[in-house]
Amino acid sequence: MTRMPPIAVLAGGLAKRMRPLTQRLPKALLEVAGEPFVAHQLRLFAREGIRDVKLLVGYCWEQIERFVGDGGRFGVEVDYIVDGATLLGTGGAVRHALDRLGPEFLVTYCDSWLDASYSPVVEAFHASGQPALMCVFRNENRWDASNVQFGAGTIRRYSKKLRLPEMHHIDWGLGVLKASAVATRPLSEPWDLADLYEELSISGQLAGFEMTRRFYEIGSFAGLAEANRLFSASLT
Numbered sequence: 179m180t181r182m183p184p185i186a187v188l189a190g191g192l193a194k195r196m197r198p199l200t201q202r203l204p205k206a207l208l209e210v211a212g213e214p215f216v217a218h219q220l221r222l223f224a225r226e227g228i229r230d231v232k233l234l235v236g237y238c239w240e241q242i243e244r245f246v247g248d249g250g251r252f253g254v255e256v257d258y259i260v261d262g263a264t265l266l267g268t269g270g271a272v273r274h275a276l277d278r279l280g281p282e283f284l285v286t287y288c289d290s291w292l293d294a295s296y297s298p299v300v301e302a303f304h305a306s307g308q309p310a311l312m313c314v315f316r317n318e319n320r321w322d323a324s325n326v327q328f329g330a331g332t333i334r335r336y337s338k339k340l341r342l343p344e345m346h347h348i349d350w351g352l353g354v355l356k357a358s359a360v361a362t363r364p365l366s367e368p369w370d371l372a373d374l375y376e377e378l379s380i381s382g383q384l385a386g387f388e389m390t391r392r393f394y395e396i397g398s399f400a401g402l403a404e405a406n407r408l409f410s411a412s413l414t
Contacts, residue, residue: 180297182228184279188268189288190236190261204238206288208396211409214245215396224253226296232279234271236261268371273363282356290351291394291405299387306385309359310378315389317348324348333384338372350389
């Protein structure tokens, strides 16, 4: 059985797109099918054999800690890594947490529902020999703008800004990173993880793994409503 590395969950942002719901509430605690979304995520990680969960938090993080605690009731062990006075962005938060993440780790977002088997992702990462892997989904601009040119297990180009006709896939929301890929970045400075992924794709160092099941998210009002329908249907 594949030994699963820790997972870093990016949960420190201000979630301005979800105001007024997040005026005094972190996005991870938005309610989906009767309970905070983070509860669904943690049970998914436990199901996939991931026991070591690092919550990279900032805005209103104490509320998350009060609800989640040590993670034991969800079948995981939760460690909180706080941005501090300055929100560090997705990349800065990972860099800040690096000494507690170990030599390799999964990374995802607190607003993403990614229901799939995670062990093949880790196995593909190890087989690739690359410093990073991004999970992708063939999107064809359906759920958002496609931002990945993918082929033969490699991300040929990823960009949040550039749009190419060859981009048929989208970032699914789950990646695997070696600590060495992040360690060269400045500490305690805000930056976006997407910038690192783009640089690695340009240099041919970003492996890809194609997922066959679509992603869901609660980072928009439409996405939150869709997630509620999805989870509510599974309860009936």
